Structure formats: structure tokens, C-alpha cells
Amino acid sequence: MKLIKQLKKTIWPDSIVLIIFVMIAITAIIVKQIVIHDESKSDAYNDLSHISSEVVIHFQKVKLDSWKDYVAIIHVCDPTANRLVQQLDNGINFNNLDWSGLNSEEFKQVKYYHHLLDQYLFFTPGEYQFPLQEPSHYTDTYGADREGGQRKHEGTDIFNQKGTLIFSVCNGTLERIGWNRLGGERVGVRGQDGNYYYYAHLDTVNEALVVGNSISKGELIGTMGNTGDAITTPDHLHFGIELPNGKWINPYSWLKVWEYNSR
Secondary structure (H helix, E strand, O other), rough: HHHHHHOOOOOOOOOOHHHHHHHHHHHHHHHHHHHHHHHHHHHHHHHHOOOHHHHHHHHHHHHHOOHHHHHHHHHHHHHHHHHHHHHHHOOOHHOOOOOOOOOOHHHHHHHHHHHHHHOEEEEEEEEOOOOOOOOOOOOOOOOOEEEOOOEEEEOEEEOOOOOEEEEEEOOOEEEEEEOOOOOOOEEEEEEOOEEEEEEEEEEEOOOOOOOOOEEEEEEEEEEEEOHHHOOOOOOOEEEEOOOOOOOOOOHHHHHHHHHHOOO
């Protein structure tokens, strides 16, 4: 109301003041909805990151057409999922399963995770690829202390030899290329899914890459090294995924599935 009174003190007609006020209100609503959407997306990816990559890989091997059904049920109901799994094995469609025996919260959770697997494609075969084409070593070190506990590790370190080729995991737009203090020679890609994909400690960067240009899944990013703050560590790729709201998520489970599907 103060804003309206201040505007009325000017020579602007009431109609102009009203239009300005409405525009401000609409902008505030839009910004709020964007924040809510980003937080919801962040929660969804965080929940997906806790699904076992071993379970996903197993059912993509043996039940490729219905792996999402099995994964959603086992993630929520394990180890009491046998009756539902048997129904799936007998050819009953996920939407026609007999859910008796599950409490309402379990039922909601199964449906929720099934929806996430449909909507967010990190586990879906063919959508993403592993960033290396050679055998490599990596463990889940997301959240580990760095710099004496001053910060947390916000990605996965994938180890191999210096010069190992590194490829883009997805289609997107090149957003950052070059040196920074921690990442050394690095490349940042804004994926078509809106997420930011970070490739750090590179020895060399593909000279054909230009900020603002598009990049395709499987296109060369550069070669593995230990530049930046990794100078005292063995050669490796630091791979990270940052959501649009600035939160970094654990890529480990997705990397395991991408590695399996990229063989």
C-alpha cells in the first residue's frame, strides 16, 4: 500500500499506478513459483540419488521393459516386496497390481518413485553416457571433507591415466571453459535438462570447444589430468552435477548405471 501511495504522489494517472502494482505482484508470484519448482526438483534428484545403482542395473539386465516397476517397488518395500514382484513376474501391469498389504504411506512412496523414474531420466538407458570409454576406478566420496573440513566434496572422482579421453555425458551448451583455482582446467556444460555438468582437473581441453556453442553427448571434452588443487593427487576427473538452484547432488549412482549402459 505504501508503494501505491508513493506512486500516486507523482503525476501518473491511477490507471498507470494500478498497472505497475499488478505487474509487480505478478512478477513476485512468478519468482516464488520458480523457487518452489527448483526446490521440488532438487528434492526429486536427491531422492533419486539414494536408489541403489545395483538394483537398477540388475533389472535393466533382466527386465528392460519394466525395470522402473521393479525398482520403485523394491526401493520402497524391500525386503517385503516379494508378493508385488511375483505379480510383475506373472505379467500383471504395474497399474493393475494388487496393493493390499501395503500401508498408505508405502503405496504413496512407490507411486512417487515410479513417477520420478518416469520424469527424470538419469537412470534411463541411452539418455546419458559415462564420461570415459576406458575402464576406470571410482568410489562414492560425495560429502567427504576437503581442505581440512572447510568444504565438502561435491562430486565423484574417476581415476585413470593422464591423457585419458573424457567425453560429454549429455547434450547441452558450453557455459564455462578454462582455468579456475580449484578445478584447474575445467569445462562446464549446461545440459538440456537444465543441470550444470562440471568436468575438472583436465590436462587439456578440446580446442574446438567454444563457450556458447552446443555440445553433443559423446563429444570430446578433453583429457584427464590433475590440474588445479589436484596437483598432489593421482590423475582423475572430478565430475559434478549442479542443479539450477545451485545445489550440487551426488552423481555416483547415475555414473554406475551410465557406465553399465555405455559398454
